[in-house]
Amino acid sequence: MQGLTIAIDDFGTGYSSLADLKSFPIDILKIDRTFICDIISYANDASITRAIITMANNLDLKVFANGVESEEQLRFLQQLYCYGHQGFYFSRPLSAKESEQLLEKSSSL
Numbered sequence: 001m002q003g004l005t006i007a008i009d010d011f012g013t014g015y016s017s018l019a020d021l022k023s024f025p026i027d028i029l030k031i032d033r034t035f036i037c038d039i040i041s042y043a044n045d046a047s048i049t050r051a052i053i054t055m056a057n058n059l060d061l062k063v064f065a066n067g068v069e070s071e072e073q074l075r076f077l078q079q080l081y082c083y084g085h086q087g088f089y090f091s092r093p094l095s096a097k098e099s100e101q102l103l104e105k106s107s108s109l
Contacts, residue, residue: 005022005027005028006025006026006027006028007026007027007028007029007064008021008026008029008030008084009030009066010030010032010066011029011030011031011032011052012031012032012034012035012048012052013032013034019080021061026056026061027061027062028061028062028063028064029052029056029061029062029063029064030063030064030065030066030082030084031049031052031053031064031065031066031082032066032067032106033061033066033067033087034046034066034067034069035049035052036049036065036066036073036077036087036097037069037073039066039073039077040070040076041074041109042044045080046076049065049077049080050080052109053077054080057081061063062084063081063082063083063084064082064084064085064086065077065082065084065085065086066086066087067086067087068085068086068087068088068089068090069087069088069089069090070089073087073089074089083092
């Protein structure tokens with residue numbers, strides 16, 4: 001499809017399924033924050049996250065991690081070739097005005 005990107009949000013929870021990866025032309029997997037928040041302290045969460053990222057990379061999908069809150073989590077994800085991240089480590093939620101100001105500031109750099 002041209003001009004359209006399909007992402008599965010909160011992958012690993014709810015209605016997301018491995019069958020979706022086979023059935024739809026998926027471009028991006030967004031790993032649910034419930035796996036990310038404890039990847040440093042719980043081996044099971046780290047293993048699940050590692051498996052999702054490895055699978056997505058092998059399927060040539062982009063991988064994003066939701067809920068990154070620390071530098072340790074970020075480094076762990078980067079080592080696994082997960083380069084899309086969002087979470088409080090980067091910014092707290094911003095109002096529309098604050099977002100606009102941040103974009104203006106970054107575009108002037």
